[in-house]
Amino acid sequence: MRTTFIESLSQAASENPDIWLLCGDLGYSVLEPFAAKFPDRFINVGVAEQNMAGMAAGIALSGKTVFIYSIGNFPTLRCLEQLRNDVCYHGADVKVVAVGAGYAYGSQGYTHHALEDAGIMSMLPGIEVFVPCDPMEVRAATRLIAGSGKPSYLRLSRQGEPNLGPVVTDLRKPRLLREGRDVVILASGPIASRALEAADALAARGRDVGVVSVSCLKPLDEAVIREAVSDASLIVTLEEHILRGGLFSLVAGAFAGDAARPPVTGIGIPEQGGKTSSAGSREALLDAAGLSVPAVVARIEQALARR
Amino acid sequence: MTIPVNRPEPKEFARRIRAHALRMVHAAKASHIGGCLSMADILAVLYTQVLRLDPADPQAASRDRFVLSKGHATAIMYATLAECGFFSLAALDSYCRDGSILTGHVSHAVPGVEVSTGSLGHGLPIAIGMALAARSAGAGSRVFCLLSDGECDEGSNWEGILFAPHHKLDNLCVIVDFNKIQSFGSVAEVLNLDPFAEKWKAFGWHVEEIDGHDIGALERVLAAVPAPSGRPTVVIAHTVKGKGVSFMENKLEWHYRSPSDELLAQALAEVGA
Numbered sequence: 001m002r003t004t005f006i007e008s009l010s011q012a013a014s015e016n017p018d019i020w021l022l023c024g025d026l027g028y029s030v031l032e033p034f035a036a037k038f039p040d041r042f043i044n045v046g047v048a049e050q051n052m053a054g055m056a057a058g059i060a061l062s063g064k065t066v067f068i069y070s071i072g073n074f075p076t077l078r079c080l081e082q083l084r085n086d087v088c089y090h091g092a093d094v095k096v097v098a099v100g101a102g103y104a105y106g107s108q109g110y111t112h113h114a115l116e117d118a119g120i121m122s123m124l125p126g127i128e129v130f131v132p133c134d135p136m137e138v139r140a141a142t143r144l145i146a147g148s149g150k151p152s153y154l155r156l157s158r159q160g161e162p163n164l165g166p167v168v169t170d171l172r173k174p175r176l177l178r179e180g181r182d183v184v185i186l187a188s189g190p191i192a193s194r195a196l197e198a199a200d201a202l203a204a205r206g207r208d209v210g211v212v213s214v215s216c217l218k219p220l221d222e223a224v225i226r227e228a229v230s231d232a233s234l235i236v237t238l239e240e241h242i243l244r245g246g247l248f249s250l251v252a253g254a255f256a257g258d259a260a261r262p263p264v265t266g267i268g269i270p271e272q273g274g275k276t277s278s279a280g281s282r283e284a285l286l287d288a289a290g291l292s293v294p295a296v297v298a299r300i301e302q303a304l305a306r307r
Numbered sequence: 308m309t310i311p312v313n314r315p316e317p318k319e320f321a322r323r324i325r326a327h328a329l330r331m332v333h334a335a336k337a338s339h340i341g342g343c344l345s346m347a348d349i350l351a352v353l354y355t356q357v358l359r360l361d362p363a364d365p366q367a368a369s370r371d372r373f374v375l376s377k378g379h380a381t382a383i384m385y386a387t388l389a390e391c392g393f394f395s396l397a398a399l400d401s402y403c404r405d406g407s408i409l410t411g412h413v414s415h416a417v418p419g420v421e422v423s424t425g426s427l428g429h430g431l432p433i434a435i436g437m438a439l440a441a442r443s444a445g446a447g448s449r450v451f452c453l454l455s456d457g458e459c460d461e462g463s464n465w466e467g468i469l470f471a472p473h474h475k476l477d478n479l480c481v482i483v484d485f486n487k488i489q490s491f492g493s494v495a496e497v498l499n500l501d502p503f504a505e506k507w508k509a510f511g512w513h514v515e516e517i518d519g520h521d522i523g524a525l526e527r528v529l530a531a532v533p534a535p536s537g538r539p540t541v542v543i544a545h546t547v548k549g550k551g552v553s554f555m556e557n558k559l560e561w562h563y564r565s566p567s568d569e570l571l572a573q574a575l576a577e578v579g580a
Contacts, residue, residue, distance in 0.1 A: 040443065043474075051432045051466035058436020061422065062444070063368070066436075082463070085426055086433055090415060 001156040001190075002030045002099050004135040008142035009067060010034050013041065018063065019146060022056055024049050024070040026099075031069065049074050053082035053094070060092035065146060072100040072114035076121055076153070087151050088124045095145050095152045096121070101131070101189050102240030102269065103285040104158040110277040113285075114155070115269055118188070119245020121153040122218045129218040130171070131155045131247075133164055133192035137175070137215045140168040157190045158282075164192055165213065172216045173224045180210030181231040183300060188214050188247045191240040191291065198238075198296040207304075214247055222254045234303055235264045238296065240286070243268040265303040267296055308369050311362070311392075314355040317522045320390060321351035325551050326580035327386035327399055333571040335403035337411055341561035342455060343383035345486040345519070345546040350387045352525040353451060357532075362392040365419055369446040372421050372437045376430020377455035377484065378413040385409050385417060393419030428461025430454065431481060435467050438479040438539075449478045449532050457489025460498050472511030477533035480540040481512075484519065486548040490562050504543055512541045519544025551578045 010033060013019040020041045021034055035042040045052040049070060056066040068075050075096050076083070087094045098117060105112040122129045128150055130141040138156060145152035165177040177192060178199050187195040192213050199209040212228050214220070229235050235255075237248040248266030255261045269289045280288065287295070314320065325347045332340045354360075358371045375384050382402060389396045394417070401407035408416040412425025421437075424430050434452035441448035458464065471479055485503070487494050494500055507514045513534040517524040525544070534540045548562070549555025552574040566574055 043439070045470060046466075048466035048470065050428070050463035051435070051470055054429055054432025054463065054467070055436035055439065055470075057422075058433035058438075059440045060436070061433070062437050062440030064440055081426055082429065082432070085423065086429055089423055 001132070001135060001138050001161055002159055004138045005097065005142055005156055006030055006034055008139045009146070010037055012143060012146035013038050016065065016146065019065045019067070020059055021067045021069060022052050023068070024052050024074055026070045026074070049078040050082050053079035054086050056094045057082070057086035057090060057092040060094050061090060065093045065095070067095045067097055069097045069099070072098055072105065072112055073117060076117045080120065084124055088126045091126055092151060093149055095154060097154045097156065099156045099158060101155045101157045102191070103282040106282040106285045107279040109279070110272070113277065115242050116245065118153070118155055118217060118241050119249065122245065124151070127151040127153055127218065128216070129153045130216055131188040132215045133187065133190055133213040134161055136163050136168050137171060137213065140171040141215065144171050155189065161190045162193065164196060172219070173221050174228060175213045175215065176210070176228065177213050178209070178211035180208045182208040183234045183236060183304070184210045184212060184229045184232045185236045185238055186212050186214050186225065186247060186251055187238040188217060189240050191238055191286070194286070194291065194293055194296060195238045197293045198300065201293060201297045202300060217247060217250060220250050220254065225251065225254065229262060232262045233307060234300070235262050236300055236303070237264065237266045237268070239268045240291070241268055242271050244271070263303065263307065265299065267291065267299055308359040308361060308367060310356070310359055314391065317348070317351040317355050317526070320355050321347045322579050323390055324350065324383055324386040325578040326575055327389070328382040329552070329566065329571060329574050329578065331382040331386065331399055331402040332565045334400070336565045337382065337403050338563045338565065339379045340382065340565065341488070341548040341555055341558065342377060342484070342486065343380045344550045344552060344555065345548045346380060346453060346484045347383055347550065348520045348522060349453065349482055349484065349525060349544055350383060352522060352529055354387050354391055356526050357529045358451065360391070362419065365393060368444070369448055371448055372434065372441070372450040374421055374424070374430045374434040374437070374450065374452040375413050376424055376427070376452055377458055378424030378430070379411070381409070381411055381413045384413055384420070388417065388419035391419065427455070427458040428463040431464050431467040434479060435471055435476065438471070438476045439474070441478055442476070449480065451480045451482065451529070451532070453482045453484060455489070456483060456485045456487065456494050456500060457497070459483065459500055468507070468510050468512070471539040475537050476539045477537045480529065480532040480542065482542045482544055484546050485543055486546040488548045488557065488559055488562065492559065507541045507543070511538060513538040514541050514543065516543045517545070519546035520550060553577060
């Protein structure tokens with residue numbers, strides 16, 4: 001995803017001389033091609049995210065489109081007030097790019113896990129939030145935000161993620177990854193690959209399960225989601241993020257006022273306040289958090305049994 | 308872009324904006340008059356002698372930028388912009404009133420205001436971004452950023468203070484309104500900045516330390532931006548909180564209080580209104 005992002009950004013920067021990239025001393029072996037090609041529009045600001053975010057606003061308010069890049073919580077929570085006041089309040093054309101979604105930096109520990117970022121970024125006024133599930137969505141998202149003229153948040157995983165579905169035509173619209181109408185799994189981010197595996201396992205048991213990638217969390221296209229779940233007896237959300245403020249909150253909120261609606265089961269990462277995290281790969285930590293494919297299948301079967 | 312020629316000389320300008328600010332803070336029962344009065348002479352020199360701004364074309368790409376980082380000092384800022392013709396003097400009467408855009412912390416909805424601030428430690432990074440963009444554009448724009456002394460407690464400033472000399476941002480000028488009093492005590496008591504000039508020098512800045520009420524000194528150092536050294540400039544302006552009003556000078560309480568009718572009359576008389 002990182003490589004796809006930087007390739008897409010370089011393409012956009014070739015076409016638009018106003019695109020700048022700032023990084024907070026992270027991106028080794030990833031950002032160098034951009035820096036080499038556009039040395040006047042690339043700055044490693046150092047390990048100083050508040051300054052990076054404020055500077056990005058200042059550059060953007062001078063007519064540029066500025067990407068800021070770092071890992072997980074650093075370009076987001078670390079400089080949250082700069083994003084709120086300097087970027088969003090002014091509608092500055094700043095794109096916040098965080099790599100390391102969820103448990104992507106698994107063994108590095110909780111400080112490097114991005115588990116609350118998408119929800120917190122979604123709360124900022126006027127920002128658009130993208131959580132792509134595969135490189136194709138990353139490419140589409142980068143192209144889209146480079147030209148949107150608005151503050152944006154782009155949440156990337158790390159590397160090696162496969163493409164999960166057909167070519168992206170409109171990133172703002174949820175993308176059908178797997179046909180199926182009775183149970184619909186709405187997934188955001190690369191965890192969508194586990195949704196597909198779970199759907200296959202459920203299909204083997206005779207269940208009709210669809211999978212939809214919801215990569216644009218804000219603005220959420222409720223109309224397309226409604227269409228996707230119009231025949232569903234169960235909606236499942238799956239995210240590599242805590243449930244509060246993430247995809248589950250958005251979907252549950254979208255359906256809350258409906259007189260008749262399918263139940264929504266949210267599967268995400270438990271809040272772990274006060275608990276230490278253990279070392280582990282992304283896969284191991286997801287399994288431990290109850291997001292293994294068998295666990296997801298079991299949760300869905302339980303929810304169907306309760307229906 | 309040049310400075311429009313119909314501005315009064317700085318002393319007269321400072322007298323006017325002090326009087327406006329006193330009336331505004333009194334009418335709105337607002338705070339921060341002490342920190343407004345301490346920076347009046349700095350604004351007067353900037354807006355009559357230094358900044359290349361055109362109120363008829365406030366968004367001109369080649370303009371100089373002024374970033375008020377001590378965003379609580381709005382009364383004197385709005386008074387300055389109104390005196391320059393960015394909007395009417397009559398609009399100052401709406402300061403902090405229901406529905407007014409003249410909020411108690413500076414707002415970019417107000418013509419002539421570059422950025423909204425008020426949470427401290429935000430202005431300098433934004434100004435650095437503007438200085439980088441201005442250098443890239445090659446239009447010769449300069450960026451001036453006014454900090455309060457208490458604001459220098461914020462770590463975000465020190466990130467920027469490291470950054471600007473490293474990138475030789477000589478079109479950037481920071482002015483510190485060093486009035487020695489922050490909101491809950493003196494700077495020396497709360498979080499001492501000394502040795503202040505030495506800190507900036509050690510970070511690689513071109514440092515000027517002057518009396519912030521000395522019009523001639525302000526003109527000399529501010530007009531010299533960009534510094535010939537190729538470094539960013541910091542002007543440590545030693546000022547007096549509440550300057551110009553005897554009973555407000557060097558008094559912590561005037562960070563918060565607004566004057567009564569009687570005290571307003573005395574204050575206006577003292578500033579020569």
